[in-house]
Amino acid sequence: MNSWKLGRYPVRYPIVQGGMGVGISLSGLASAVAREGGVGVIAGVGLAWTDSETARFALEDHRKALQAEIQKACEQAPDGIIGVNVMMALSNAEDLMIAAAQAGAHALFLGAGLPLSIPQEVLNFGDRISLVPIVSSGRAARLIRDSWQKKFGRVPDAFVVEGPLAGGHLGFKETEIHSESHSLEVILNDVLSVANEANEANEANEANEANEANEANEANEANRAIGKCSKIPVIAAGGIFTSEDVAKFLAQGATAVQLGTRFVATWECDASQKFKEAFVSSQSQDIEIIPSPVGLPGRAIRSPFLRELALGRRSKVICRYRCLKSCNPATTPYCIARALIAAKRGDFEQGFAFCGANAHRLREIVSVRELMQELTQHLN
Ligand SMILES: Cc1cc2nc3c(=O)[nH]c(=O)nc-3n(C[C@H](O)[C@H](O)[C@H](O)COP(=O)(O)O)c2cc1C
DSSP states (O other), rough: OOOOOETTTEEESEEEEETTTTTSHHHHHHHHHHHHEEEEEETTTTTTTOSSSSSSHHHHHHHHHHHHHHHHHHHSSSTTTEEEETTBTTTTHHHHHHHHHHTSSSSSESSSOOOOOOHHHTTTTTGEEEEEEEEHHHHHHHHHHHHHHHHHHHOOEEEEEEOTSEEEEOOOOHHHOGGGGGHHHHHHHHHHHHHHHHHHHHHHHHHHHHHHHHTOHHHHHHHHHHHHHOOOEEEEEEEOOOHHHHHHHHHHSSSSSEEEEHHHHHHSSSSSSSHHHHTTTOOOEEEEEEETSSEOOOEEOOHHHHHHHHHHHHHHHHHHSBBBSSSSSOOOSSOOOHHHHHHTOOOOOOTEEOOOOTGGGGGOOOOOOHHHHHHHHOOO
């Protein structure tokens, strides 16, 4: 059976729908995936942004908007598992994590930067909220694991390992994106080693506990202690497209897989029809790597906006949001918040859509149920 546990939560299928901002995966998509037995993830970025000239960046608005999405998703998928994706590069990352935990999200997926500090308010929820860093190397996974163990006395409940074929921001230098040594297959092995090192550490601890218990003539407890050794599940992401891909990465040792691009081409995806059509009609030559004010490269579908940008025609950025820790409005080539809000609406004169390397293989928009059935057909 391919059912698994994300922290304390059982999940029927080893499929996670990756968080997609801005506004691409909200309660509609996340709840549909959760109802079908996968993990549905709401993207926490920019939920209160609007394209009005008087828009503000009020922390309270974002908190409330995120909590409303979580509540809606949980109502629409009462037995499902709902996660929230928080980009560490956001200036309100900590605030969003706390808001998500308070609203009852089952998991936090923490990407676009190393999640080395977790607010105490979130840690206080214990295992009621699973904490899942998104990494692109074994080195990052080890750093996070060791730092969490030392600072918080807990290890991640899972890792997402995202390879260079993924949509959105990529945790690689541009030169690494096309190199074999950074393929998902290679980095998955590296992260699996880190997850298994943790496994061995846990086993050793638990065996010690068991021995002590034995000495105290508590043999039954000792056996129970040995039996519950935990493993950090690893979730593979980036370019996964078919049920054969799913089966392949599970066979390599992943506990589950995370997909983004395929979930864009679903009726339940929260983006506009034009956004989805841009995916379905894209050709391989339309997909390119672009720089982003987040400080990481990203993969996107070519658009009139990106063409203008490549020609160096950029207008002065007036920053309304202060959304990124690292963005300098005086030097940034464009405002990513505005560009992504425009794209969600389907306005590619003013924006662009992030996409995975396999977006050009999409042919049609399907329901989440059909997609989940397709992806899980080769599983036991
Ligand atoms: C349109 C789009 C938006 C995305 N936005 C985010 C995001 O806000 N935060 C994040 O961590 N990952 C984001 N991602 C990455 C996805 O969560 C997922 O890991 C990735 O798309 C997997 O690769 P695939 O698209 O090839 O399946 C985005 C991906 C896409 C396609």
